[in-house]
Amino acid sequence: MSDDTQSxxxxxxxxxxxxxxxxxIIVIYVMIAATLLLSSVVTIEQTLRPVGPFNLPGFGGQxxxxxxxxxxxxxxxxxxxxxxxxxxxxxxxxxxSGSLVLGVTDPQQLRTxxxxxxxxxxxxxxxxxxxxxxxxxxxxxxxxxxxxxVAESRTHALFQLPPGQTxxxxxxxxxxxxxxxxxxxxxxGIWSVRVxxxxxxxxxxxxxxxxxxxxxLSGYFGGWVxxxxxxxxxxxxxxxxxxxxxxxxxxxxxxxxxxxVNGWTGGLVGRLVGGPL
Amino acid sequence: xxxxxxxxxxxxxxxxxxxxxxxMLALRVRDxxxxxxxxxxxxETIEARREEFGLNRPLLLARPGESQFGRFVTQVxxxxxxxESWDYPGxxxxxxxxxxxxxxxxxxxxxxxxxxxxxxxxxxxxxWFRGRWIDQALVISAVIGMSISFLVYIIFGQYFGAFLxxxxxxxxxxxxNGYVHPxxxxxxxxxxxxxPHHCLLPVLISVxxxxxxxxxxxxxxxxEESGRDYITTARAKGASQLRxxxxxxxxxxxxxxxxxxxxxxxxxxxxxFLLETYFSIPGMGRQLILAVEHADFPIVxxxxxxxxxxxxxxxLLTDVLYALVDPRVRLS
Numbered sequence: 001m002s003d004d005t006q007s008x009x010x011x012x013x014x015x016x017x018x019x020x021x022x023x024x025i026i027v028i029y030v031m032i033a034a035t036l037l038l039s040s041v042v043t044i045e046q047t048l049r050p051v052g053p054f055n056l057p058g059f060g061g062q063x064x065x066x067x068x069x070x071x072x073x074x075x076x077x078x079x080x081x082x083x084x085x086x087x088x089x090x091x092x093x094x095x096x097s098g099s100l101v102l103g104v105t106d107p108q109q110l111r112t113x114x115x116x117x118x119x120x121x122x123x124x125x126x127x128x129x130x131x132x133x134x135x136x137x138x139x140x141x142x143x144x145x146x147x148x149x150v151a152e153s154r155t156h157a158l159f160q161l162p163p164g165q166t167x168x169x170x171x172x173x174x175x176x177x178x179x180x181x182x183x184x185x186x187x188x189g190i191w192s193v194r195v196x197x198x199x200x201x202x203x204x205x206x207x208x209x210x211x212x213x214x215x216x217l218s219g220y221f222g223g224w225v226x227x228x229x230x231x232x233x234x235x236x237x238x239x240x241x242x243x244x245x246x247x248x249x250x251x252x253x254x255x256x257x258x259x260x261v262n263g264w265t266g267g268l269v270g271r272l273v274g275g276p277l
Numbered sequence: 278x279x280x281x282x283x284x285x286x287x288x289x290x291x292x293x294x295x296x297x298x299x300x301m302l303a304l305r306v307r308d309x310x311x312x313x314x315x316x317x318x319x320x321e322t323i324e325a326r327r328e329e330f331g332l333n334r335p336l337l338l339a340r341p342g343e344s345q346f347g348r349f350v351t352q353v354x355x356x357x358x359x360x361e362s363w364d365y366p367g368x369x370x371x372x373x374x375x376x377x378x379x380x381x382x383x384x385x386x387x388x389x390x391x392x393x394x395x396x397x398x399x400x401x402x403x404x405w406f407r408g409r410w411i412d413q414a415l416v417i418s419a420v421i422g423m424s425i426s427f428l429v430y431i432i433f434g435q436y437f438g439a440f441l442x443x444x445x446x447x448x449x450x451x452x453x454n455g456y457v458h459p460x461x462x463x464x465x466x467x468x469x470x471x472x473p474h475h476c477l478l479p480v481l482i483s484v485x486x487x488x489x490x491x492x493x494x495x496x497x498x499x500x501e502e503s504g505r506d507y508i509t510t511a512r513a514k515g516a517s518q519l520r521x522x523x524x525x526x527x528x529x530x531x532x533x534x535x536x537x538x539x540x541x542x543x544x545x546x547x548x549x550f551l552l553e554t555y556f557s558i559p560g561m562g563r564q565l566i567l568a569v570e571h572a573d574f575p576i577v578x579x580x581x582x583x584x585x586x587x588x589x590x591x592x593l594l595t596d597v598l599y600a601l602v603d604p605r606v607r608l609s
Contacts, residue, residue: 235295238592242550243565243584250569250577251306 033197036190047191050099050182051165051173053156058177058185065130065148072121072155076114079158083107083114098182103160113158120151278600285596289589296585297350300578305336309574313363330360330575353582364573373564373576374583380456381560383476384549388483393538396488400495401522407500416493423489430482431555438478451478454557479552491537498533502526532603539595 013019036042055071057063063071075097082091088107095102104110124147127133133141176185218229236244310326327333337346352358358371365373399415406412438451456475459467502508503526511525550562557563561580568576 231291231295234289234292235299238289238292238589239296239299239581239585240588242562243581246565246569247300247303247577247581250572251303 033193036194037197042187042190042194044191047183047188050096050178051170051184051187052098052161052178052182053100053159054098054178054180054182056098056174056178056182058175061177065134065145068148068152069121069124069130072117072151075155075159076118076121079110079114083110096182097159098178099162099165100159100182101162102158104158110158113154117151117154120147124148124151281600282593282597285593289593293586293589294350297353297582298346300581300585301336301346301349304574304578309572312572313574349578349582353579353586358579360575360579362568362573362576364568364571364576370575370579374561374579376458377559377561377564379458380558381549381553381562383472384479384483384552384558384560387476388480388487388549389538389541391480391484392487392491392541393534395484396491396495397527397534399488399492400499401527403492403496404499404503405522407503412496416496419489419492419496421489422485423493427482427486427551430486431551434478434482435555438481449474451475453478453555456556456558475556475558479556479558483549483552487541491541494537495530495534498530499526502530505529532599535598535602536595539591539598542591 054074055063055067078095078097079092079102082088082095085091089105092102092105092107092110102110104113124130124144127144130144130148133139134145173184173187176189179185179188214229214233218226310323310330310332314323314326324333331345331348334348335344337344352360358374359369362368362370362373403412403415435453439453442450452475457467457471459471462471507529508521508525511521516525549558549560550566552558553560553563554566561584565577565580565584567573568580
């Protein structure tokens with residue numbers, strides 16, 4: 001391509017406003033990703049650590065009544081299990097609701113409190129479908145919601161934040177809510193950008209290097225080298241990507257190989273992929 | 278023509294054998310028997326199963342028909358899928374495959390046909406109004422459509438189609454699970470009720486996802502074709518605008534369209550992996566994923582071989598179709 005045509009296509013590109021805007025968006029995106037990749041804004045430990053109550057909805061939203069009920073039940077069950085064990089005090093210290101720990105540790109007080117909450121939610125369980133009732137606003141919906149609120153706040157009153165989990169960053173951590181174990185979805189989302197970019201870059205670079213090398217070899221030597229390389233290439237190209245992925249995940253998950261790869265990379269692959277596939 | 282076809286076929290045989298070898302080796306990285314039976318099984322049971330499926334034979338180097346590789350290649354080329362599945366005792370791989378083909382095709386064929394028809398129509402429309410606002414609006418919506426992830430379409434489709442719509446209208450519209458096989462009901466009922474109930478929503482999602490990419494591509498093709506000399510000639514001869522578009526242009530645009538459709542076919546299998554999993558449609562893709570989860574070795578091995586075989590056959594057919602559509606392609 002001569003300089004003349006090159007500069008002309010450049011001018012044409014610069015005149016095309018949507019193209020410029022798109023380029024700017026891509027550049028911003030890549031810059032954000034690169035910042036995340038190079039700096040340690042979010043560490044893997046942060047994404048694995050519970051930061052608040054579990055199943056917290058994002059943007060200060062509200063869970064559906066059925067969900068609230070089952071989450072109360074989950075907290076009560078955890079305390080009940082601890083109370084039934086012989087080393088009650090020891091077990092009670094281990095009870096968690098996301099990152100929250102028990103604030104009340106007197107077994108007697110806990111038992112009476114638990115019984116009262118349980119009787120309230122037992123009544124709520126008699127309704128067929130709480131979500132539908134609230135939506136339709138029929139019958140005892142307002143009264144029912146009030147009881148649910150009481151049970152919820154009494155359960156929450158049993159728990160308290162562990163020391164060190166307060167501060168300015170906290171609102172941000174809880175912005176998108178938490179998952180089943182009380183881990184911050186925002187932090188995990190940011191971390192996932194890193195993973196996505198890393199995978200993209202690595203595959204891109206490796207495939208360019210491999211492809212160029214094989215292509216050069218094939219072109220320079222010709223003959224049987226060319227034939228073998230073409231054969232290998234056609235073989236890989238003739239398997240649908242997703243099928244190749246599935247076969248490889250069958251081959252390399254949960255076996256010795258998994259351990260070896262994780263050993264080499266210091267568990268990086270396991271962390272990236274998130275446990276067995 | 279036939280000589281060309283046979284030559285291509287012969288060229289693809291070593292490729293297919295390479296794929297079979299690759300699949301076999303990949304599936305033996307981790308001991309398949311051990312993966313399925315787990316750690317709490319006696320050595321004898323593991324040995325017995327190895328013996329039963331020939332996994333204790335030499336992999337490659339043995340007399341023909343004795344090695345695992347020889348047996349597998351023979352099985353695939355004679356379409357002998359009578360090995361028993363591990364996860365479903367008493368059922369052969371062939372039976373399971375036969376059961377899964379129907380649901381997969383019920384999803385992928387309508388999706389492919391609809392996507393192509395709609396995209397080609399829209400792109401013709403867009404090329405007709407090239408440069409005007411309606412063309413720009415179509416292009417922008419195509420770009421927006423293809424910028425959204427497949428998973429987002431699935432989640433929103435399920436929410437609106439299978440939750441909100443029935444809630445608002447009070448009618449049972451789309452289902453997200455519980456596929457009913459035609460053999461469990463009559464064909465007329467299947468087509469009038471069960472198919473739309475279970476498969477229409479995934480098909481629509483598939484069409485919407487595919488439409489963005491396809492429309493943009495076909496529009497570019499149409500725009501390029503409309504600037505060619507033969508169009509000018511046709512106009513000069515006095516052909517009507519409609520005739521120029523639908524007879525002269527569409528016919529010549531068939532070459533890229535066919536390529537595109539053929540390229541999309543393997544992606545339909547890919548797409549249906551997701552759709553089949555999310556809509557619990559018991560097709561080939563979902564079955565393969567389940568088999569991987571349960572370490573059902575015979576199914577994984579046979580299914581991957583069949584997928585690769587299909588892929589090669591599709592590629593071969595594309596080349597033949599080229600020759601039929603484009604007289605410039607010589608078959609020598």
